[in-house]
Amino acid sequence: MPELPEVETTCRGIRPHLLGQTISAVEVRQPKLRWPIPAELSTATGQTIHAVTRRGKYLLIKTDTGTILIHLGMSGSLRLVDNHQQPEKHDHIDIALSSGKLLRLHDPRRFGAVLWWTEKIETHPLLSKLGPEPLETAFDDDHLWRQSRGRKQAVKAFIMNGHIVVGVGNIYASESLFRAGILPQRQAGRISRQRYQRLSQTIREVLAEAIAQGGTTLQDFSNSDGQPGYFAQELLVYGREGQDCVACSAKIKIKVIGQRASFYCSKCQT
DNA sequence: AAAGACACCTGTCCGC
DNA sequence: TGCGGACAGGTGTCTT
Numbered sequence: 628m629p630e631l632p633e634v635e636t637t638c639r640g641i642r643p644h645l646l647g648q649t650i651s652a653v654e655v656r657q658p659k660l661r662w663p664i665p666a667e668l669s670t671a672t673g674q675t676i677h678a679v680t681r682r683g684k685y686l687l688i689k690t691d692t693g694t695i696l697i698h699l700g701m702s703g704s705l706r707l708v709d710n711h712q713q714p715e716k717h718d719h720i721d722i723a724l725s726s727g728k729l730l731r732l733h734d735p736r737r738f739g740a741v742l743w744w745t746e747k748i749e750t751h752p753l754l755s756k757l758g759p760e761p762l763e764t765a766f767d768d769d770h771l772w773r774q775s776r777g778r779k780q781a782v783k784a785f786i787m788n789g790h791i792v793v794g795v796g797n798i799y800a801s802e803s804l805f806r807a808g809i810l811p812q813r814q815a816g817r818i819s820r821q822r823y824q825r826l827s828q829t830i831r832e833v834l835a836e837a838i839a840q841g842g843t844t845l846q847d848f849s850n851s852d853g854q855p856g857y858f859a860q861e862l863l864v865y866g867r868e869g870q871d872c873v874a875c876s877a878k879i880k881i882k883v884i885g886q887r888a889s890f891y892c893s894k895c896q897t
Numbered sequence: 898a899a900a901g902a903c904a905c906c907t908g909t910c911c912g913c
Numbered sequence: 914t915g916c917g918g919a920c921a922g923g924t925g926t927c928t929t
Contacts (some may be wrong), residue, residue, distance in 0.1 A: 630922055655907065661925085684923075701923055702907075717907085736906045738923060754924085780900060789924075796922055845922065846909085865922095886902075888920085 628698045631761070634684045637705050641730060642679040644707045645688060647726040649675045657719035661700060661740045665719065668743045671695055671722070673835030682748075683757050683793030683856035690721075693745040695722070696753070697881045698879030700738030706731050706851050758792040761830050767791055768824035769850065775815040775823070782818055783811035784790040784885035786830065795830060798843055798865045805864045810896045811889045812882065838859065864890040 629637070634836040650671050658664040660727075674690035680689065685703075688695040697705070707728045714721070720741055730746055732741065744751045759765035774791050775782075783804060786795045793802065804811050806829035818826075837843055842856030843850070845866070850856070863873050868881035872892040882889050 633922075659906095661923090692927090697921080701921070702904095734906095735908065736921090736923095738905065738907095778899075784900085798922060843922075885900090887923095 629684065629703065630799055630843070631684060631834055631860065632838075632840075633842035634681055634686060634699060634794075634797070635838050635881065636842040636850050637682045637699070638679060638686055639708060641686075641705055644726070644728060644851070645676045645679050645681060645724065647655065647676065648726055648799070650722055651720075652691065652723040652724055656714060656721075656735070659717065660734065660737050660744065661698070664741050665743050668695065668741065671743065682754055683789055684796075685754065685762070687748055688786040689748070692741055694748050696740070696742040696744055696748075696751065697732070698740040698753075700734060700736060700740070703732060703734035703739035704795070704876065706733065706853065716817075756790055757779075758788075758790050761794050761834055766827060766831075768820060768827045771823040771827055772818075775818065778814070778816040778889070781810060781812045781884045782815045782816050782826075783854040783887075783889050784854045785815035786826070787887070792830070794834065797887050797889075798845075799830070799833050799837065801865045802863060805891060805896060806833065806867045808821030808896055810893070811884055811891050852858050864892065866890065 653669050653672055655664050673694055676688055676690055678689040684698060686697040704754055708731050710723060710727050710729050715739055717735045718731050718733050720732045775785060778785060783800050785791060787800050807826040809826060837858040840852055840856055840858040843858040844855035845859060864879050867879045868890060870879050872895060875894045877892055877894040879890055880893055
């Protein structure tokens with residue numbers, strides 16, 4: 628479900644409800660997520676929340692003594708509900724707050740994760756090797772160009788690699804490459820610096836626009852208030868195989884690259 | 898070191 | 914209607 632814009636939308640939505648709150652309880656109904664929810668998470672009880680941030684697609688809830696690290700996987704979502712609201716199927720964990728609200732994780736496929744880390748958060752093994760944030764200055768054409776030299780991988784798989792740049796998932800990879808006019812199957816190492824200039828720009832554009840629209844709702848994404856995202860109507864190629872290209876009217880094609888469906892226009896993208 | 902396959906899990910949709 | 918199979922917004926891990 629969530630790519631960077633959806634995680635950012637969630638982060639912004641939950642932050643005001645969490646800042647300054649004290650965690651009054653942690654209830655785990657289903658500990659079997661991608662990794663088992665650690666027993667030490669219960670030590671978050673009694674701690675006060677000082678910051679709610681995002682790194683890549685990881686949400687970070689910083690408390691006095693440690694950080695709760697949440698990944699939404701493919702199907703996860705977070706909502707704030709009143710503490711008397713009964714949990715439904717796949718509502719795996721509640722973090723109860725002094726306000727009387729619960730931060731509730733819903734995740735049917737259970738590819739998500741909830742972890743606890745007491746050291747400097749950047750040292751967490753899942754975070755320490757991540758590439759730059761696409762909306763920050765460390766991410767640019769020079770970075771993409773240098774990282775890609777010698778790589779034979781398809782450029783789409785390359786930009787979806789979190790060690791190169793975080794947050795570019797399957798939807799926005801196809802969209803960015805379409806806007807940049809680059810074929811997704813092109814070898815990353817054979818793309819010019821000039822074309823990476825364009826690509827770094829379209830990646831930033833697409834992600835920023837999607838955040839402004841509250842993310843993309845394809846099936847069931849909703850923000851922490853239960854509202855859908857509206858970027859789906861801006862998608863130019865994703866999910867549009869067989870339909871007319873918005874630029875040239877050729878039929879949009881689909882091809883599996885790196886085991887992920889990839890959408891493109893073979894006339895506009897070279 | 899890099900690239901590809903596979904794994905995790907549930908829900909939905911499509912064709913027969 | 915039922916059933917099997919493919920597929921879905923992610924990413925760590927294992928194998929080449």
